[in-house]
Amino acid sequence: xxxxxxxxYLSGLSLAIGTLALVVGSLGLIRLPDVFSRIHAVGMxxxxxxxxxxxxxxxxxxxxxxxxxxxAVAVFLFFTSPIATHAVAxxxxxxxxxxxxxxxxxxxKKAARKKPTKVKARAGAKATAKTKPAGKAQKTKTAKTVATxxxxxxAVKKANKKSTGRRDDAS
Amino acid sequence: xxxxxxxxxxxxxxxxALIRAAKGPTAFDRVLAVNAIGTIIIxxxxxxxxxxxxxxxxxxxxxxxxxxxxxxxxxxxLFATGGLGDRGGNARITAGSDKxxxx
Numbered sequence: 001x002x003x004x005x006x007x008x009y010l011s012g013l014s015l016a017i018g019t020l021a022l023v024v025g026s027l028g029l030i031r032l033p034d035v036f037s038r039i040h041a042v043g044m045x046x047x048x049x050x051x052x053x054x055x056x057x058x059x060x061x062x063x064x065x066x067x068x069x070x071x072a073v074a075v076f077l078f079f080t081s082p083i084a085t086h087a088v089a090x091x092x093x094x095x096x097x098x099x100x101x102x103x104x105x106x107x108x109k110k111a112a113r114k115k116p117t118k119v120k121a122r123a124g125a126k127a128t129a130k131t132k133p134a135g136k137a138q139k140t141k142t143a144k145t146v147a148t149x150x151x152x153x154x155a156v157k158k159a160n161k162k163s164t165g166r167r168d169d170a171s
Numbered sequence: 172x173x174x175x176x177x178x179x180x181x182x183x184x185x186x187x188a189l190i191r192a193a194k195g196p197t198a199f200d201r202v203l204a205v206n207a208i209g210t211i212i213i214x215x216x217x218x219x220x221x222x223x224x225x226x227x228x229x230x231x232x233x234x235x236x237x238x239x240x241x242x243x244x245x246x247x248x249l250f251a252t253g254g255l256g257d258r259g260g261n262a263r264i265t266a267g268s269d270k271x272x273x274x
Contacts, residue, residue: 012227013179013241015173015174015176015239016173016176016177018177018214019177019180019181019184020180022180022211022214023179023180023183023184023187024262025184026183026184026185026187026188026207026211026243027187028205029191029203029207030187030190030191030274031205031235035199035200037267038191038200038203039203042203042206042207042210044267045184045207045209045210045211046207049184049210049214050210050213050214051212053177053217054179054214054217055219057174057217057221060174060221061221061226066226066227066229069229069230069233070217071234072233073213073217073232073233074234075238076233076237077210077236078218079274080204080236080240081210082241084206084243084244085203085206087243087247088178088199088202088206088243090245091199091251092197093252094251095242095250097197097199100193115269121247126210132185140201165183
């Protein structure tokens, strides 16, 4: 009896918390400085937002087939969205980006200005380590540099000009 | 009532993510924003089903979750290897050159 009285409020509270997590996560997606920290905001949207909103819908629905399907959606997103964000981070890291770790109050422009030095260091380290498969890797340099757009392209070009001249090391 | 408000919040979050997808400085920002928009759409379709009192829309949500996952991975594979694994691209060559023992 008392549980039935409180269930709509519990459902509404869950929906409100989930919606708040979605909005805060998308605000973080706008305001955070680089890709690797925006992944953090998207991770909050995918776990807290999806979890609480699906929980609210399940409480409202009760135990039925719809509720089981909602649980299936939540479980699928719970497993696949970390995989997707990890893949984004891995591909971004492979194509020459490195996370900006420069103190508080750093805006995106300052971070972008500081980026080429880090990328250059990383490209130099890889150029010494990776000498064997150079023959095969040389073939695909044009296709690989397509992936690195605007800011990364400048950084990678500047880094490779200083290193041994192989353009595919940073990507 | 509560579902309508949650749907409006999803709309606000989607607009904010769309701004990031439009002005993201790199391609990975856009991929991340599109992935987030897909997640919001999954929730939005389910919430819309509850608002319209037809909760069977959850099936479309499941389908959209699968498509969002596959689409994100297809874009990322295209960025990483320059092809999607068919004859046109050179995905096999670059994937082989990543392994240290092959060469």
